[in-house]
Amino acid sequence: MLVIFDCDGVLVDSEILASRVDSERLSAIGYDISIEEMSHRFAGLTWDRIAKLIEADMGRSLPENFHTETDKELDRRLGTELNIIPGVQEMLDRLDYPRCICSNSSPERLRISLTHTKLYDRFRPYVFSAVAVRDKRPKPAPDVFLHGAAEFDVDPRQCVVIEDSTHGIHGAKAAGMRVVGFTGGSHSWPGHADALTAAGAETVINRMSDLPAVIEALAAWDGVDI
Incomplete structure (x- = not known):
């Protein structure tokens, strides 16, 4: 077996850490979402899928390089806080x-x-x-x-x-x-x-x-x- x-x-x-980073960065661009909702709604999804759902909610695209900068911040925290x-x-x-x-x-x-x-x-x-x-x-x-x-x-x-x-x-x-x-x-x-x-x-x-x-x-x- x-x-x-x-x-x-x-x-x-790591899921809670990722949800915290996403919540902070999304709230900063006007998409208010709690850590709990990020965890509940998007657990297990790839970022591409999450981004499509969020952009549908917002009715507009996320800022250029948003994912890249979010990834950098998450990787930094994973390497120090996980x-x-x-x-x-x-x-x-x-x-x-x-x-x-x-x-x-x-x-x-x-x-x-x-x-x-x-x-x-x-x-x-x-x-x-x-x-x-x-x-x-x-x-x-x-x-x-x-x-x-x-x-x-x-x-x-x-x-x-x-x-x-x-x-x-x-x-x-x-x-x-x-x-x-x-x-x-x-x-x-x-x-x-x-x-x-x-x-x-x-x-x-x-x-x-x-x-x-x-x-x-x-x-x-x-x-x-x-």
């Missing part, structure tokens, strides 16, 4: 199965986040960015998950994905994989677990310490061979 982790909001507490999700290191110590990361973030951002939180060496070289593999289609396309399974020569039906977003869950399910929802990030909101369940998560946890036992239980149920 292969265990596939999303990165942002699952291994590192926290690991509590319990991740201990969970990895207990997890005996092969593992990888499948994320919508760019390879450069994954390196920044994982290096700062001392997780990069625990996964490399199996850190896969959806925008750098196959047809470069981000989640909810299944491509990055299928790429991860292929790298390990594992049938998608023998993969379990840990995801905090409905878009990620849709992608994992489209790949034919099983999914555990995670709501332990600072960006989580009331109703988050219900949304993940509705999207297709078989179970939802909010503590990483619970994951090894959940993986063992899933391995014993139909659909996963070990």
Whole structure:
């Protein structure tokens, strides 16, 4: 069995940091949006998709270089302020199965986040960015998950994905994989677990310490061979 982790909001507490940066910069150009709304509404989406939705709301285009400057600020904060999700290191110590990361973030951002939180060496070289593999289609396309399974020569039906977003869950399910929802990030909101369940998560946890036992239980149920 292969265990596939999303990165942002699952291994590192970056979603709340990204929402804070986006909220601050969007408010500065007249699009008032709270950190909570950014997290709830846009979690798991690529910036291109977020920008299209915001521009539709505003009725005008975002300023030139807005995304580039926002990215620079976020990368700066990720490299200095980012926290690991509590319990991740201990969970990895207990997890005996092969593992990888499948994320919508760019390879450069994954390196920044994982290096700062001392997780990069625990996964490399199996850190896969959806925008750098196959047809470069981000989640909810299944491509990055299928790429991860292929790298390990594992049938998608023998993969379990840990995801905090409905878009990620849709992608994992489209790949034919099983999914555990995670709501332990600072960006989580009331109703988050219900949304993940509705999207297709078989179970939802909010503590990483619970994951090894959940993986063992899933391995014993139909659909996963070990």
